[in-house]
Amino acid sequence: MTSELSEKKTRVDDAYLRLKQAIRSSALSPNEQLTEPEIASRLGMSRTPVREALIRLSSDGLVRLIPRRGALILPVSKQDMEEIYDILMALEPAAAAKLAARNPSEAELAPLRQAVEAMEAAIDAGELTQWAEADDQFHDAFLKLQGNGRIVEMVSTLNDQAHRARMMTLNARPIPVQSTKEHREILDNLSSGNAQGARDAFERHRRRAAQELLALM
Amino acid sequence: MTSELSEKKTRVDDAYLRLKQAIRSSALSPNEQLTEPEIASRLGMSRTPVREALIRLSSDGLVRLIPRRGALILPVSKQDMEEIYDILMALEPAAAAKLAARNPSEAELAPLRQAVEAMEAAIDAGELTQWAEADDQFHDAFLKLQGNGRIVEMVSTLNDQAHRARMMTLNARPIPVQSTKEHREILDNLSSGNAQGARDAFERHRRRAAQELLALM
DNA sequence: CAAAGGGTTTATGAATGCATTATTTTGGGT
DNA sequence: ACCCAAAATAATGCATTCATAAACCCTTTG
Numbered sequence: 001m002t003s004e005l006s007e008k009k010t011r012v013d014d015a016y017l018r019l020k021q022a023i024r025s026s027a028l029s030p031n032e033q034l035t036e037p038e039i040a041s042r043l044g045m046s047r048t049p050v051r052e053a054l055i056r057l058s059s060d061g062l063v064r065l066i067p068r069r070g071a072l073i074l075p076v077s078k079q080d081m082e083e084i085y086d087i088l089m090a091l092e093p094a095a096a097a098k099l100a101a102r103n104p105s106e107a108e109l110a111p112l113r114q115a116v117e118a119m120e121a122a123i124d125a126g127e128l129t130q131w132a133e134a135d136d137q138f139h140d141a142f143l144k145l146q147g148n149g150r151i152v153e154m155v156s157t158l159n160d161q162a163h164r165a166r167m168m169t170l171n172a173r174p175i176p177v178q179s180t181k182e183h184r185e186i187l188d189n190l191s192s193g194n195a196q197g198a199r200d201a202f203e204r205h206r207r208r209a210a211q212e213l214l215a216l217m
Numbered sequence: 218m219t220s221e222l223s224e225k226k227t228r229v230d231d232a233y234l235r236l237k238q239a240i241r242s243s244a245l246s247p248n249e250q251l252t253e254p255e256i257a258s259r260l261g262m263s264r265t266p267v268r269e270a271l272i273r274l275s276s277d278g279l280v281r282l283i284p285r286r287g288a289l290i291l292p293v294s295k296q297d298m299e300e301i302y303d304i305l306m307a308l309e310p311a312a313a314a315k316l317a318a319r320n321p322s323e324a325e326l327a328p329l330r331q332a333v334e335a336m337e338a339a340i341d342a343g344e345l346t347q348w349a350e351a352d353d354q355f356h357d358a359f360l361k362l363q364g365n366g367r368i369v370e371m372v373s374t375l376n377d378q379a380h381r382a383r384m385m386t387l388n389a390r391p392i393p394v395q396s397t398k399e400h401r402e403i404l405d406n407l408s409s410g411n412a413q414g415a416r417d418a419f420e421r422h423r424r425r426a427a428q429e430l431l432a433l434m
Numbered sequence: 435c436a437a438a439g440g441g442t443t444t445a446t447g448a449a450t451g452c453a454t455t456a457t458t459t460t461g462g463g464t
Numbered sequence: 465a466c467c468c469a470a471a472a473t474a475a476t477g478c479a480t481t482c483a484t485a486a487a488c489c490c491t492t493t494g
Binding site for chain 2: 098
C-alpha cells in the first residue's frame with residue numbers, strides 16, 4: 001500500500017508512516033501508551049516531528065493523545081467496527097452506483113479485473129495472504145476509479161482503522177470463496193453499467209463481511 | 218456552533234478555533250496565503266502552536282500547507298460541493314434510516330422538533346439568518362441523536378467545508394419554504410419509526426439542496 | 435530587452451530550552 | 465501497615481534557536 005521505499009521526505013512524514021505501520025502491524029499493541037520522548041528516542045529524532053506526526057495519527061483515529069500520559073494506541077472495538085461498516089455500507093455502494101452509471105471502459109476496469117482474477121487464483125492455491133493482498137488491490141483500484149477524492153480519503157482512513165481487526169480474524173473466517181464471488185459480481189455490474197446492481201452487490205458484500213467479522217468479536 | 222467563550226485551553230486549540238472561524242467567516246479569503254510567522258504574529262503566539270493548528274486544519278481540508286509558500290486557504294469549488302453532497306447523500310439518509318428503525322422517543326426528538334418549529338417561525342418572520350441557525354440546530358441535533366460517532370466527525374468536517382459556499386448563496390436562493398417542509402418530513406418519519414421514509418426524505422432534502430446550490434456555482 | 439547569475443532574504447523543518455503541572459515517590463505521623 | 469503531605473520526577477505546551485534551501489532581487493551579460 002505504501003511505496004515510500006526511497007522517498008524520505010521529512011521526519012514528520014517518516015514518523016507518521018513508521019508509526020502508522022507499527023500500529024497496523026500491531027508492533028505497537030492496542031492500549032499501549034507511549035510518551036513523546038519515548039517515541040522520539042525510538043525513532044531517533046526530536047520530539048518536534050513526533051508531535052506533529054501524532055497529531056495526524058490522532059486525526060486519523062489511530063491514536064488518542066492524553067496529556068501527560070502519552071499517546072494511547074487505540075484498540076478497535078466491536079462497536080468501532082460496527083460504526084465503520086455502517087459507513088462503508090453507505091459510502092461504497094453509492095460510489096459504485098455512480099461509477100457504474102458512468103459506464104467505465106474495460107481499460108479502466110482492468111485493475112479490478114486483475115484483482116478479481118488474483119483472488120480467484122489465490123483461493124485455488126489456498127493462499128490466504130495473497131488473497132488479502134488482491135482484496136486490497138481491488139478496493140484500492142475501485143476507490144481510485146470512483147472519482148470522489150473525499151471518499152478516497154475517508155474510506156482509506158476507515159480501512160486503516162479496520163485493518164487490524166480484519167487481520168486478526170482473517171484466519172478465523174471461512175475461506176473467502178463467497179467474498180471472491182461478490183467481487184466478481186461487483187465488477188460485472190460495473191462493467192455492464194448497471195448502477196443499481198453495482199450498488200446492491202457492493203452493499204451485500206460489505207454486509208456479509210460485516211456480519212462475519214462482527215460475529216468473531 | 219462553537220461555544221468556547223471562556224474556555225481557552227491550549228494555544229493550539231485557540232489558534233485552531235480562531236483560524237477555523239476566520240476561514241468559515243471568510244475573514245481569511247479563499248486562495249489567501251499566509252506564512253507561519255505571519256499567522257503567529259497575528260495571533261500573538263509563537264510558530265509552534267500555529268504549526269500544530271495548521272496541521273489539524275489541513276486534515277480538515279480547510280487549508281493546504283505548501284512548503285515555503287505558507288498555508289493556502291482552500292476555496293470551495295463547485296466540484297468540491299459535488300463531492301460533499303454525494304457523501305452527505307450517502308451518509309445522512311443511511312443514518313436517518315438507522316435512527317428511525319431505533320424508534321427514538323419524543324423526548325429524544327424534542328430538539329429536532331424545536332428546530333423545525335424555529336425554522337417555520339423564521340420563515341414567517343422572514344428572518345433568513347435565524348432560519349439558517351435553526352437549520353444548523355436541526356442537523357446538529359440529528360447528528361448527535363444518530364449514534365455513529367464517526368459519522369458525526371465526518372459530516373461535521375464536511376459541513377465546515379461547505380459552510381462558506383452555503384452562506385454565499387444563502388441570499389441568492391429562494392426562501393427556504395420547501396427546505397423547511399422537508400425537515401418536518403424527516404422529523405415525522407423519524408417520529409413514526411419509518412426507516413425507509415426517513416431515508417428517502419433525507420435524501421430528497423439533500424438532493425434538492427444540492428441542485429439548488431450547485432446551480433448557483 | 436530578455437536571460438542569467440549571484441547574493442540576500444526568509445520560511446520551513448527540526449532541535450533545544452524552559453516553565454508549568456500532573457504524577458510518582460518518599461517520608462512521616464497515626 | 466496505612467494514609468496523607470511534601471518533595472522529586474517527568475511529560476507537556478510553548479518559545480526560541482538554528483541549519484537549510486527556496487524565493488526574491490538586483491545586477492550583469494548576451
